[in-house]
Amino acid sequence: MSLETMTVFSPQLAERFDALVEKYPLRRSALIPMLLYAQDEIGYLSDSVITEVAHRIGITELEVRNVATYYSMLRFKPVGKYNVQVCTNISCMLRGAYDVFERFQQELGIGQKGVTSDGLFSLEEVECIGACCWAPAIQVNYDFHDEISPDQVPGILDGYRSRSGVPGDGSSPQGRKARAERKAPHA
Amino acid sequence: MPRLVSHPEEVKIVTRRFGLGAANIDRYIELGGYQSAKKCLDQGPDWIINEMKASNLRGRGGAGFPAGMKWSFVPKQSPKPKYVLINGDESEPGTCKDHLIFLHDPHSVIEGAIIAGLAIGAKLGFIYLRGEYRYLLEIMEKAVADAYAHSFLGKNIFGSDTEFQIITHTGAGAYEVGEESALMESLEGKRGVPRIKPPFPAVVGLYGGPTVIHNAETIATVPHVIAMGAAAYAAVGTPRNGGTRLFSISGHVERPGVYELPMGYNLKKMIYEVAGGVRGGRKLKAVIPGGSSTPVLLPEEIENLGMDFDQVGKAGSMLGSAGVVVIDDQTCIVEFALRTISFYQHESCGWCIPCREGTDWLKKSLTRFHAGFGEPKDIDNIQYLAENMLGRTFCPLGDAAAMPILGFVKKFRKEFEDHLNGKPCPFAKHVELAVV
Numbered sequence: 001m002s003l004e005t006m007t008v009f010s011p012q013l014a015e016r017f018d019a020l021v022e023k024y025p026l027r028r029s030a031l032i033p034m035l036l037y038a039q040d041e042i043g044y045l046s047d048s049v050i051t052e053v054a055h056r057i058g059i060t061e062l063e064v065r066n067v068a069t070y071y072s073m074l075r076f077k078p079v080g081k082y083n084v085q086v087c088t089n090i091s092c093m094l095r096g097a098y099d100v101f102e103r104f105q106q107e108l109g110i111g112q113k114g115v116t117s118d119g120l121f122s123l124e125e126v127e128c129i130g131a132c133c134w135a136p137a138i139q140v141n142y143d144f145h146d147e148i149s150p151d152q153v154p155g156i157l158d159g160y161r162s163r164s165g166v167p168g169d170g171s172s173p174q175g176r177k178a179r180a181e182r183k184a185p186h187a
Numbered sequence: 188m189p190r191l192v193s194h195p196e197e198v199k200i201v202t203r204r205f206g207l208g209a210a211n212i213d214r215y216i217e218l219g220g221y222q223s224a225k226k227c228l229d230q231g232p233d234w235i236i237n238e239m240k241a242s243n244l245r246g247r248g249g250a251g252f253p254a255g256m257k258w259s260f261v262p263k264q265s266p267k268p269k270y271v272l273i274n275g276d277e278s279e280p281g282t283c284k285d286h287l288i289f290l291h292d293p294h295s296v297i298e299g300a301i302i303a304g305l306a307i308g309a310k311l312g313f314i315y316l317r318g319e320y321r322y323l324l325e326i327m328e329k330a331v332a333d334a335y336a337h338s339f340l341g342k343n344i345f346g347s348d349t350e351f352q353i354i355t356h357t358g359a360g361a362y363e364v365g366e367e368s369a370l371m372e373s374l375e376g377k378r379g380v381p382r383i384k385p386p387f388p389a390v391v392g393l394y395g396g397p398t399v400i401h402n403a404e405t406i407a408t409v410p411h412v413i414a415m416g417a418a419a420y421a422a423v424g425t426p427r428n429g430g431t432r433l434f435s436i437s438g439h440v441e442r443p444g445v446y447e448l449p450m451g452y453n454l455k456k457m458i459y460e461v462a463g464g465v466r467g468g469r470k471l472k473a474v475i476p477g478g479s480s481t482p483v484l485l486p487e488e489i490e491n492l493g494m495d496f497d498q499v500g501k502a503g504s505m506l507g508s509a510g511v512v513v514i515d516d517q518t519c520i521v522e523f524a525l526r527t528i529s530f531y532q533h534e535s536c537g538w539c540i541p542c543r544e545g546t547d548w549l550k551k552s553l554t555r556f557h558a559g560f561g562e563p564k565d566i567d568n569i570q571y572l573a574e575n576m577l578g579r580t581f582c583p584l585g586d587a588a589a590m591p592i593l594g595f596v597k598k599f600r601k602e603f604e605d606h607l608n609g610k611p612c613p614f615a616k617h618v619e620l621a622v623v
Contacts (some may be wrong), residue, residue: 024354026376032376067378109239130317131279133283
């Protein structure tokens, strides 16, 4: 198989991977970065991604899967274009992270690991993201948002909607209902 | 962007370039950067190791092992290449100091790695950042490229015959990989499970070669130790605990943030003066002194507690990663314990049975308990489970999960008892009954 003709990646990423495997004393060291960068482009680790990565590293697909299933950021199913990750670990929990998580659920109408029907957003409760002093903190894809309150949730979502050309619906019926029913913040 | 804080009590050594644009290499050089590496190149390995030993710099990742001693364990002659590995997999809940180092002073990490390389005779170093820190990885990658362009890295560093190269590397989400042997496994492209020790990494490490592994804060401190002199650096701290520490203060305080304070700084003062006291004037209920894996301390235990490895150890806890989590009197300790063990249950790599099974059963027991379905014998059972995890695993994750739970049960037994027999938790709010 000629990788040049068979690659599932963009020419830029394929070229980057050609260099990545040569960078380390052992090719296999490139495996985890390669999987993450592949996921960034494709959205998830599809069967064809696994096949090509295995080929590039020179190990079996089984070995790739064995490693990939260990790492929590790597996934085998697509998520939303914007994956909202809410940290609820101790420092964030103490400063109201569950209220933030709940508000995202209400605004998006999805639960843990859910994806909105338009495929724009997905939601995930995650472990510590290293922003404890700026809690509660979330990550949308790789962007950090620090010290957020539930009230900032619609604005954050609208920001991503307008980035992808979707009109903001921070004033959607379910959004309004959610705001109306909101409990007092966990001060 | 993370908010920077400042307080007059701080002693800014490692953070002195924060907020000054030092991610730019010219600015870093202007602020004295890369002079320590140059000096070390001129002085040679024995001098460097002696300076590090004299500085009393201890590992900032959590274990507190003296850095100079670690370097001296690396065999001088080795048939296999030696490596420097920087651990930027910062994942201990309550800890976010390395985040700021990568953001504000990436070159200090590179310069520290060069010095470690010179000391042990390594030609290659790795900087491993957790996968979530993508924007910080990009900052590090730019810094490394700039350092190559200035010949601070490469085949002939500073125009000498000495070689030192750096490879930046991303993880993909795993707390366990912060453990040094799991970190090496991950860097070798494997699942991040721990290796049995001995042999220690200084003898058999990455790719089988002698490897020194340091937390990002430790390595970022190294150039400052060289610049100010080991004796001056050691004098800032307490005996056997040289210098300062980056304390990540989070939770129920008025002014959370990363503060650089001398080793041995009083914990009560840290909370009430530096971080502005408990939020909303509430009462202090408990403090986690060094990241989520360190046993909880009560208000009466922090009165005269100096925050260094030895004093916190004597008080029955650990300085760990210096992530100080402050808990006010409106918090349910059982819920807090449950959230803590949920994390360790999620992050246990499953390699060692006591950790894999122990964290799972502790989570189940605490979930049931918090929901009001506990029985009196459960309290002792939780303690028994946790005690049987201690010291029975390859890596410290088993202990890290068990120790805080033991602390909560011992120090807040009454609160556990109050949850018995279907009594609703007075502060219950969030954690739902997932498993009964």
